[in-house]
Amino acid sequence: MSAPSISAVTLAPHRIAAMVLRYVYLLRSSWTRLVELIYWPAVQLLVWGFLQFYIAQNSGFFARASGVFIAAVLMWDVLFRGQLGFSVSFLEEMWSRNLTNLMISPLRPIEFVCALMIMSLIRLAIGMLPVTFLAMAFFGFNVYALGLALAAFFVNLILTSWAVGIVVAGVLLRNGMGAESLAWTLMFVLMPLTCVYYPVSVLPDWLQVIAWTLPPTYVFEGMRALLMEHVIRADLMLEAFALNALYFAAGVLAFLQLLKSARRVGSLLQTGE
Amino acid sequence: MLNAVEPAIAVDQLVKVYKTTRAVDGISFALERGSITGLLGGNGAGKTTTIAMITGLVMPTSGTVKVLGAAMPRQRYQVLHEMNFESPHVDMPHRLTVRQNLKVFGRLYAVEDLDGRIAALAREFDLSEFLDRPTGKLSAGQKTRVALAKALINSPRVLLLDEPTASLDPDTADWVRGHLERFRRERGATVLLASHNMSEVERLCERVIIMKRGHIEDDDTPQRLLVRYGRQTLEEVFLDVARGRGETREAAQ
Numbered sequence: 001m002s003a004p005s006i007s008a009v010t011l012a013p014h015r016i017a018a019m020v021l022r023y024v025y026l027l028r029s030s031w032t033r034l035v036e037l038i039y040w041p042a043v044q045l046l047v048w049g050f051l052q053f054y055i056a057q058n059s060g061f062f063a064r065a066s067g068v069f070i071a072a073v074l075m076w077d078v079l080f081r082g083q084l085g086f087s088v089s090f091l092e093e094m095w096s097r098n099l100t101n102l103m104i105s106p107l108r109p110i111e112f113v114c115a116l117m118i119m120s121l122i123r124l125a126i127g128m129l130p131v132t133f134l135a136m137a138f139f140g141f142n143v144y145a146l147g148l149a150l151a152a153f154f155v156n157l158i159l160t161s162w163a164v165g166i167v168v169a170g171v172l173l174r175n176g177m178g179a180e181s182l183a184w185t186l187m188f189v190l191m192p193l194t195c196v197y198y199p200v201s202v203l204p205d206w207l208q209v210i211a212w213t214l215p216p217t218y219v220f221e222g223m224r225a226l227l228m229e230h231v232i233r234a235d236l237m238l239e240a241f242a243l244n245a246l247y248f249a250a251g252v253l254a255f256l257q258l259l260k261s262a263r264r265v266g267s268l269l270q271t272g273e
Numbered sequence: 274m275l276n277a278v279e280p281a282i283a284v285d286q287l288v289k290v291y292k293t294t295r296a297v298d299g300i301s302f303a304l305e306r307g308s309i310t311g312l313l314g315g316n317g318a319g320k321t322t323t324i325a326m327i328t329g330l331v332m333p334t335s336g337t338v339k340v341l342g343a344a345m346p347r348q349r350y351q352v353l354h355e356m357n358f359e360s361p362h363v364d365m366p367h368r369l370t371v372r373q374n375l376k377v378f379g380r381l382y383a384v385e386d387l388d389g390r391i392a393a394l395a396r397e398f399d400l401s402e403f404l405d406r407p408t409g410k411l412s413a414g415q416k417t418r419v420a421l422a423k424a425l426i427n428s429p430r431v432l433l434l435d436e437p438t439a440s441l442d443p444d445t446a447d448w449v450r451g452h453l454e455r456f457r458r459e460r461g462a463t464v465l466l467a468s469h470n471m472s473e474v475e476r477l478c479e480r481v482i483i484m485k486r487g488h489i490e491d492d493d494t495p496q497r498l499l500v501r502y503g504r505q506t507l508e509e510v511f512l513d514v515a516r517g518r519g520e521t522r523e524a525a526q
Contacts, residue, residue, distance in 0.1 A: 014383060015380070015381055015383075017380065018378075022377040025368075025377070026366065029368040029407070096364055097362075098363070100362075101363055101378070102381075103330055104330060104353065104357070104358045105378065105382065106353045108350065263331055264331075264332045266325065266330075266331045268331065269321065269322075269331065
């Protein structure tokens, strides 16, 4: 495996800004796209919030663990919507058959990835900020009260979402739209293993080993420790960050290799199915 | 530092194999700076793959491509800002307005005085009244004009065109050819034009490369090709080559 050339990793802010502008124009052109960003997280929150409300009335344990489901829903959405925000922006180029124009422009792959990460944050902010206020209004749960821990949870989850998004973008470049379903479903493979709604200890021993290789598992365990035992597990956050750094770097390398392979097999010319 | 005296495009023993298909099979040519060359060939002749290797979109199996002295695709970022490409098989985001699309590409190419450049292109390609309309709502001909405006946004020194007038009515196509001719003359740009339209190639190109099944079958000026094949039009020459009559005719002579 050859190392990427220096020019491939040089960044020009004006080109990143141009790509962000392109996606902002797109979001501004369609109110349905904006509503869609909020719709699913809001529905998800309401369903799980009311479920938690019901269980808490009938179980002393869940009454003590106030907000754990709601926090899990919000954190899961950071992970899932973060990746989706990245992948959908990339898919927009394939849907509009614009990828060739970008690939023959001076835009570097890393700049493209940076623009997609920024868009993932913008889309997440549009979708999630109103939902956090909804959680306060309906269930009296203030996620911002988690303070610095929330920042650690967020950074770790968004890094995982980007690592997955980068790999999905590489596979789409290499395999075309036939791989589109990956963008929508890949994160759900991780859902049972990252233990969003239950502790790692409920998994069989051999699955626990796999679960602990995934950074979000550390975040969800840390979140439960904070909400149920009022303990901040900085150790878990640091371990998650180390794993994320590894996966993110591996994701970028995989993307560059898949792009190189796409150039070899000619799939940048045929970005359809 | 790019070499100022090398040809604009230099292709040497270029081969591209997709699995078992040799899409391009050992072609070589060099295009002088400021020249305009037609790349002719039927479907599957290897024209699009050749252009894709020149832009760096596709990696050659063997052989080399140099654009303005830079080896493609390895040194592509040294020259991509000096190049551009237009093809009816490539679109621009439909929901963005023409102005927004041109702005995005202008910024990607770091075009100075971008608003002025967009206004000039809008005047040149008669796009002023569509500038704030979504690109997807334009007719095929209008979209082609927008795509050409995008291809000229950075005043490229190397312009690659894949059937640039394919979806245009004869009048608009003729008008576009006039603009391309003028752009090439004023900018001193090198243009490589893949086309099925023989009259277009005859009018615009000072040199014609005819490809068939990945090979270069012939390479000369339109006038010399007509004389050599004993034909009145390039279309007849093209049919002779496509149907394998060229060699027979030449042998008979």
